[in-house]
Amino acid sequence: MKCKEIHTRLIDYMDGELSRDEQERVQKHLQGCPDCREMYQEMAASWNQAREDRISYQPFYYTRLQAKMERQAERYSQHALRRARTFRMLLQPALFFVVLGLGIFIGIQLGKGLGNTSTVAAQTQSPDYIEAYAEDQYWNGLKLEPIEQEYFAVDSAAVSDPSQKTNRYE
Amino acid sequence: MTEQQIIEGIRQGDESAFRELVDQYQQMVVNVCNRFVHNRDDALDLSQDVFIKAYHSIDRFRGTSRISTWLYRIAVNHSLNFIRDKKRRNIFSSLDVLFDHSGSSPVERAADNGEEAQEQMERKENNNRVYQALESLPKKQRVALTLNKLEDLPYKQVAEIMDISVSETGVLINRAKKKLQKKLAENIKKA
Ligand SMILES: [Zn+2]
Numbered sequence: 212m213k214c215k216e217i218h219t220r221l222i223d224y225m226d227g228e229l230s231r232d233e234q235e236r237v238q239k240h241l242q243g244c245p246d247c248r249e250m251y252q253e254m255a256a257s258w259n260q261a262r263e264d265r266i267s268y269q270p271f272y273y274t275r276l277q278a279k280m281e282r283q284a285e286r287y288s289q290h291a292l293r294r295a296r297t298f299r300m301l302l303q304p305a306l307f308f309v310v311l312g313l314g315i316f317i318g319i320q321l322g323k324g325l326g327n328t329s330t331v332a333a334q335t336q337s338p339d340y341i342e343a344y345a346e347d348q349y350w351n352g353l354k355l356e357p358i359e360q361e362y363f364a365v366d367s368a369a370v371s372d373p374s375q376k377t378n379r380y381e
Numbered sequence: 382m383t384e385q386q387i388i389e390g391i392r393q394g395d396e397s398a399f400r401e402l403v404d405q406y407q408q409m410v411v412n413v414c415n416r417f418v419h420n421r422d423d424a425l426d427l428s429q430d431v432f433i434k435a436y437h438s439i440d441r442f443r444g445t446s447r448i449s450t451w452l453y454r455i456a457v458n459h460s461l462n463f464i465r466d467k468k469r470r471n472i473f474s475s476l477d478v479l480f481d482h483s484g485s486s487p488v489e490r491a492a493d494n495g496e497e498a499q500e501q502m503e504r505k506e507n508n509n510r511v512y513q514a515l516e517s518l519p520k521k522q523r524v525a526l527t528l529n530k531l532e533d534l535p536y537k538q539v540a541e542i543m544d545i546s547v548s549e550t551g552v553l554i555n556r557a558k559k560k561l562q563k564k565l566a567e568n569i570k571k572a
Pocket residue numbers: 213214217240244246247248
């Protein structure tokens with residue numbers, strides 16, 4: 212084997228992932244070639260260093276995480292409150308006219324001897340839906356990660372459409 | 382707690398279940414983030430966002446895969462997004478230097494740059510040769526190889542995390558390994 216071929220097999224050699232025959236040939240070459248030996252040592256050092264680059268267990272991790280979540284929740288609730296206020300400001304005048312219109316309509320209907328106003332009255336009294344809307348906006352504001360991820364989704368498009376000549380292994 | 386109990390617990394708002402999840406998977410998530418961002422502080426920050434995302438999207442976890450696979454997936458996504466955004470930020474900050482509209486005095490600017498340089502030093506990436514070579518690989522090859530060779534995950538789990546077939550995973554990893562070894566050899570020769 213030439214030196215260049217050896218160079219592209221060194222990590223596999225380190226991890227013992229070559230065929231037995233190749234493993235032996237690389238070993239023989241390394242014994243007889245100081246250049247490749249040096250290359251091997253450099254590569255092994257970097258490889259092992261990368262593999263051993265690990266962050267140990269952090270004892271206060273959960274406490275910090277909790278603090279971060281609380282900060283975020285607070286920001287979101289302030290945001291939701293602002294939205295709810297704006298919403299109320301816009302909605303109340305609109306609601307006034309709707310109720311007014313309804314009143315006139317019902318009045319006319321009543322004049323004709325029709326209709327039951329109790330359900331309408333119950334609905335217009337409760338501001339619960341404003342809260343519900345605010346909460347809904349809050350959850351919508353938290354955009355969830357698309358678990359069917361964008362990076363890998365591109366690939367399945369390529370698979371299903373053979374006319375696309377993108378390399379799916381890139 | 383079993384996986385099922387943890388998931389059910391979180392769904393029902395049981396804090397101890399979430400705590401258990403974080404405790405059990407903390408190191409796994411932190412380390413996989415570090416495999417992509419190559420910086421300890423960034424990895425710790427980012428991993429917290431992974432847990433927050435998991436917490437808020439727990440209802441999307443269908444239970445057809447293991448929790449670890451699901452967390453790995455969120456972590457890989459977050460890390461890739463982080464790298465992408467960081468690249469963008471770097472482009473913009475270098476543009477800022479080119480077209481400095483701030484109108485501040487040269488002295489102030491120098492002070493700002495000093496602080497920035499300090500910040501950059503603190504957040505300096507691990508410049509391991511393997512990491513540098515990995516950064517030059519196409520994204521999917523990089524993900525597959527990182528998970529298989531550095532995180533020691535079997536092909537089957539890598540396939541599940543990436544939502545591709547096992548044979549496709551094999552092809553990706555083989556190509557990635559060839560490129561990585563070539564790139565590493567080049568970088569070592571240059572040095
Ligand atoms: Zn040689």
